[in-house]
Amino acid sequence: MSIIGARSLVKALTDLDVEVTFGLPGTHTLPVWEALADSGIRVIGVRHERAAAHAADGYARVTGALGVALVTTGPGAVNTLSALGEAQASASPVLVVATDVPSTLRTPGMVRGSLHEVGDQRALFEPLTKAAFTVAHPDEIVSVVRYAAETALRPQSGPVYVGIPADFLGEPVLDGLEPDGVSTSSLEQHPPLASEDVDRARGMLMAAQRPLIWVGGGALRSGAGEAIGILAERLAAPIVTTFAARGIVPPDHPCLASNPVHAPEVGALWDEADVVLAIGTDFDGAMTQNWCMPQPPTLIAINVDAEDAAKNYPPDLLLLGDARQVVEELSLGILPKPGLDELTRRLDDIEVQVRRRVRKEEPHAAEFLSALKETLPEGSVLISDMCVAGYWIGGFYRVSGPRQLVCPTGWGMAGFGFPASLGVGAAGAVRAVCVTGDGGFLTGCGELATAIQQELPITVVIVNDRGYGMLRHDQTNSGFGHYGVDLATPDFVGLAKSFGVYADRVDGFGRAFRRLLREFSRSDEPNVLVVNAELRPPLTIPSRWYRRESLTW
Template structure:
């Protein structure tokens, strides 16, 4: 006699190291909830399936481990799609486990009208996942889950879908052995490595451009050493923020969208690109010129070459390749002069920010001076979030979660629940009033699970970024000014302590310091209207 499919499923999750999952119960997946409680995996129950996938994404980003969302059939599964798309665009290892209608009621090629039936549930996920599986026999549940988990975590990481007919969960089944997937190892060409060393050694103005793949591989220390060895500035993408410490002598601490930082790209005679695909948001839709020489380090040769073709491609894990590049590389002079220049750029950019948007400067300073060590910032798609994503000094890897893979409004608050459940430090969510309302019901989740999260709602009375676009174009405001609830009263109705301040001055700092040192969830509402920063498309300087 075997265990039930639900027990095999949960055993497989335990085997791959899962200790937290996020989900919503439904008539088709209740056996999973029973099995999870018996096995000791913490199951955080959310109020909407989209929140389950966002939370799994937040958990994955802050830990580097597998995030798991457990949802029910049909509309329950479909509700996750926007969040899964964000995970795909940001290469987050998220496993979506969804039930499907009973296998006994399915007829090939026919949609019969069974409760929650979809003609092709796995097919819905195809555009937004790395891979998808539908279990065809109860004995395949555990092996499929293990395979999907490994695939999700393997570089380049990303979300994977697993669908399980609901009747399989209650069926006694065996655990079929799953064949270990074959990994194609691509040996680095010694001659290519030596050519890269030679190019970096003879460059007069080298630059290191670092993307999210480098952060996920843990390449920060090696990149920092390489930058000091060749006296090259480091520019990071949104996905790589925090990969080197804020006080690293080669770190350009502001986004490339600031002209002062963009000049480093324009002047470079060699760019070493590590773990990046040069997406449109970072390159101002590829208006940055092709560098004279480009060396790409990437696990995926197509990903490395799709936007800026490299002169030399070093295919492999970012950390391994950079560590091997360091071997035998002769140190170059110039580090002191480079550090002085980067300090000057920092002064000029900060002066620009204070002049153009003093409230944003005050906001960023308040975050930097009051947030406790180890806290994780989670931004939503909002003007305040864009300032955080571009200009906040991130202290360490995985201490900022920013939805600029797909640009998904409503990411911030539910993702912060996953960050908080990971117990990697207090989650501090920066969201706008519009984006917060996408997932406001998750305040109940925060209370029920007693998650350590502080939500900072910057309330400008609507969709501030879109309002700016309309104003800039000389258009009337349509659809952007919102009727909002009393956010403080609303939070308190869920049992969440909340308060409101005007602006980012002394009162904001005092309350932010108090709130982020509490044990329970809380909400701080700030009445303020910010103009967007240089890293938003209407303000890109390259034409």
């Protein structure tokens, strides 16, 4: 029995257990949308292709499943590129499926000028994806899509591009045929851990006087939180998390240093450590203050990627493999060490010191963070944009559990928050609560139409400082005048209501903000809360780093 290529694509997605896709139709992709109509896959139609990729990214981060964006040839495909840069930097398993010009109109080495034609569309995606493929024959659609999905999901996860010539979508293919092509058997398999390496790492940790566990996003994606919590308690070792790993252990865990390493009190834990166990991290510049943190005396790394593990802080010992599995094996035979109560008391003291500093230096930020924690419903997911309020959330918000905070910390992309929240809302979160600045929100405000049409459970909090507040701070800090950063902004409440989205505004983060945020975040419909406020950036931004040998961004 034969089916056409468009239906084989949809069948491949169904077989991969894809439940939701995000996209925008184009003249080349209409057969796909026709095939999706009766497929059982929910299609979230967005207003711009960048939003489709961001939404797929948000969906992937909160579920751990594949996020899928379907876009058309040329301009539609290219519009996803910036969003894929963020997905790549954050290791999000996103699959972008785009049409390409019909194979019958393509002449190798020549751009003939057919509709939406790009000389080499796949080449545009290669620098920003884990892998990029172009389907060479209609019969290969299923196998290539399956392989691409497995590539995206396999650690180190990341975005993958698949291009399909538009004419293939209408061509007959054999249903169930497994054509020759890429094979899943070629996916990399990690060799088993050498027992002597595990024993050596175990011995280093047991002999350590001041061990520290540094936890990155790879550990969160592997589901290693419980195992890390157990190991930390046995070692009486503080846990320091990167932005991408926030929420990996409960906020009341006795070993958790709940504030960012950019606070000197937390940074001292790193400086004092004689053995650091780094799990699922590459020690990027944003977390290490551009690598100004000293190399620890002994560094043990757990990572699925040897190059990633060693590119910034070379480890003395590398344990190559899945974070959860390696940590569980490493914990075997480690008996509880003394000092847990003393460590917990010190971490509590650090918490008091850092919170006191925040209240003194930026009381409005303290009020904002407290309001979020006290009013958002249990099970909600907080999505921040690249803005001053987002920096405060990324570093200082108390995250209740894994995958309950989504931040654009990989590439640092303004305009990520709102479209990513579409994916979070579509994933079934109790509530997706997006905190964005006015500048970032305006890059994708048309997606209000998506939110209302799809009835997504999203609350958008726009912190309106009438400009690019982060850049305004940087100009002031550099001795520059304010140029290009003060914006004419619309009536955001009126704008939202013009889309049929309920909205209101408040001044500051006081009682009125708490009351409305509690009300809005418990609604069944999308809504927008505008807060007229200006915040000073936190310690996590480059100009406020305390390790000041290099502040070159």
